[in-house]
Amino acid sequence: MRQQLDIYSELAERVGEVHLRQRLVLQVEHAAQVFGQGRTLLHIENVEWLPVAIYWTLRLFGLYGLGQGNARALEVHTNEVAIEELPSALDGMRLLHLSDLHLDLDPGLTDIIIDRVRDLDVDLCVFTGDYRASTSGPYEPAVAQTSRVVEALTAPSYGVLGNHDFIEFVPPLEQAGLRFLLNETVAVEHNGASLYLSGVDDPHFYRAESLEKVAAHVPARQPAILLSHSPEIYRRAAAVGFSLMLSGHTHAGQICLPGGVPILTNARCSRRLIKGPWRHGALHGYTSPGVGCSGVPVRFFCPPAVTVHVLRSA
Ligand SMILES: [Fe+2]
Incomplete structure (x- = not known):
């Protein structure tokens, strides 16, 4: 108990009491709700009967094994971005x-x-949130599996929280080597220069992002990269002046029609932003198709991927 209280007082010192209170209250009261709160009206990930219906429909048509195989066919993509x-x-x-x-x-x-x-x-690894399958409930299994991935990486790792994540994930995952950016900015040294890397707390369900806080620590005219679980805040990120925004959340649709056309995106933004590279004014963006799945561990016409971004001087 004492140890748990220490965790909260350390987090309060880091993110501020208002942020911590907002996070904890929403985690307890609203994490599993279907309608209201957040950026979208319907929280599809919290509709409990939907994964069951999808699972049995796929079993009935003999497609479950195919979808599961697709979900494990992890690809490695490369994205060159001129900044x-x-x-x-x-x-x-x-x-x-x-x-x-x-x-x-x-x-x-x-x-x-x-x-x-x-x-x-x-040279660097970044995680754009959603470590747990559900939006509430036990998180130890997700933390244990994620820790194994983090511990296998040799480059420094930074991450943000998503709408499936509780702030309590932060201490154990940081212990494993994943440094969280909770509306924080760091300067990463590389070849004698600094890369400014900012990360905001989940903007989709918790709406806990503070672009003002992270931007305050980026020196004028220095290009900076923003990690945000969802791309939904792209207009404000562009207005603040970020050069590159890396996101996830959409799973690129996860279950798509032939040609990769998503049925649902679970994001309140244009479909051009829900997978791969995109641009909004001077802001370059990239939305990861994701590694895992939501609801049911299957994918159709939408392979999972990790991406290696190669930064280039424009
Ligand atoms: Fe997700």
Whole structure:
């Protein structure tokens, strides 16, 4: 009990009492609600009967095994992004982007991820949230599986919280080596130059992001990268002046029609922002299709992926 109280007082010192209170109250009262709160009216991930209906429909049509196999066929994508005023020392810097692990839904994915990423030549790893399958309930299995992935990475790792995550995940995952950015900015040193990396708390359900806080720690005219679980805040991120925004949340649709056309995106933004690279004014963006699944561990016409972003001086 005493140890738990220490965790909360440390978090309060770090994020501020108002932020912590907002997080904890919403976690307890609203994490499993279907309608209202957050950025979308319907929280599809909390509709309990839907995964059951999808599961039995797929079993009935003999498609469950195919969908499960698709969900484990993890791809490695590469995305080159040209950033204006990027210091030449950072040209060629490689960032491994993982999102939406949800590993307690399919712990069999953990070894597949480790196998894919272990030998990748990267300078930094970033996680854009959603470590647990459900939006509430026990989180120890998700933390244990995620910790195994983090411990297999050799480059420094930074991450943000998603709408499936409780703030209580932070201490154990930081212990494993994943440094969280809770509306915080860090300067990552590379080849003698600084890369400014900001991360906001979940903007989708908790609406706990503070762009003002993170931007205050980016020096003027320095390019900076923003980690945000959902791309839904892209207009404000562009207005603040971020160069690159890395997100996840959408799973690129997860269960799509042929051609990768999503049926549901669970995000209040244009469909052009829900997967892969995109642009809004001067802001470059990239929305990861995600590693794991939500609801049912299946994918159709929508492979899971991790992405290596290669930074280039524009
Ligand atoms: Fe997710």
